[in-house]
Amino acid sequence: MNKKLLAAAVASTFAIPGVVAAEASFYGALKPRIQVQDSNITFKDGASRIGWKSSKDMGNGNSVSGKVELGLDMSDGHINTGNTSRVTTVAFSGDWGSVSMGSQWSIMTGPDWVTCVNSGSSCAGHVGYQGRVADSLVIKGPAIGPLALSIQMEADGSDLAAWAVGTGIDLGTINIQAAYRNTDSNAATEVAASTTIAGMTLAAGFSSQDVGDDGNSLFANISGLKLQYDETGGDADLSANYDVDLGGATMRFGVIDNEGSDTAIFVQWMYSL
DSSP states (O other), rough: OHHHHHHHHHHHHHHOTOOOOOOOEEEEEOOOOEETTEEEEEEEEEEEEEEEEEEEEEEEEEEEEEEEEEETTTTTTTTTTSTTSSEEEEEEEEETEEEEEEEOOOTHHHHHHHOSSTTOOTTEEEEEEEEOOEEEEEEOOOOOOOOEEEEEESSSSSEEEEEEEEEEEEEESSEEEEEEEEOOEEEEEEEEEEEEEEEEEEEEEEESSSSSOOEEEEEETTEEEEEEEEEETTEEEEEEEEEEEEEESSEEEEEEEEEEEEOHHHEEEEEEE
C-alpha cells in the first residue's frame, strides 16, 4: 500500500459527515540501533516515528495545517505513549507569522539544537533544555530583517503553568539563538551561536538557571565528524557521530562517554518511509 492510499484509509476511518478533509501525506523514520556498553549488547531505538500531515489554503495568503506524529520503538515494535511522546498540532500561518497549538517542539530548542546535535548525547550542558512541550500555544512573528521572535505559553488546567520567549539573529556568517523560560519555581536562560569557517561548523552554548547549576556546550562538525561536549556542575559528557550514506539509507557510528557511566559505542541505521 503506497503512502497516499494509506493516508486515505486512515482519513476515511475518522471522517465526519459534512466536513471536507484535506489530503493527508504519510511520513516516517525508522532508526534501529545496536549499542555495546561494558561488554553488554543492546538493541535500542533511535527515536523512530510515523506521522500524517496535511494543509489547506485559507485564502489571502493564509493557511492551516495539522500533524499527528507517533513515536515507536523498533526494539519491540510498540507505539510510545505518554505526554509529548511526539507531536500533534494544528497551526495557522501567513505573512504575519504563525500560531500553533498542541503537543509540539518547545521554542527552547532554538538555542538547544545549535549544540545539542549528536545521537545518544546527554545535552546536559543545556540546563533549560525542553524538547517537546504539552498543552502549549506557540506564536511566531515574521522575521524582521535578521531578527525573529517567538512566544510560548503552557496551560495545564491551573494558572499559566509556564511561559517562554525566544529570538534568533541570522547575521550570515554567524547565527545566534536565545531563549528564556519561566515556570514560577525556576527560570532558565540559554544562548548559543554557530558559524561556518572553511567548511567546518563550530558552535558554543551557555545556559543558566535560578535554581541549580549552570551549563555550557560545544559542537563541531569537521568533514562529517560531529563532536559534542556538554558540562554542568563539573561533570563533562562527550559524544561523537559519523554518518555513512548507503544510498537509500544512512548508517551512523557513535561514541558516548558520559561522566559516571561506561563508554558506549553504537551503530544506528536510518531509513525514511
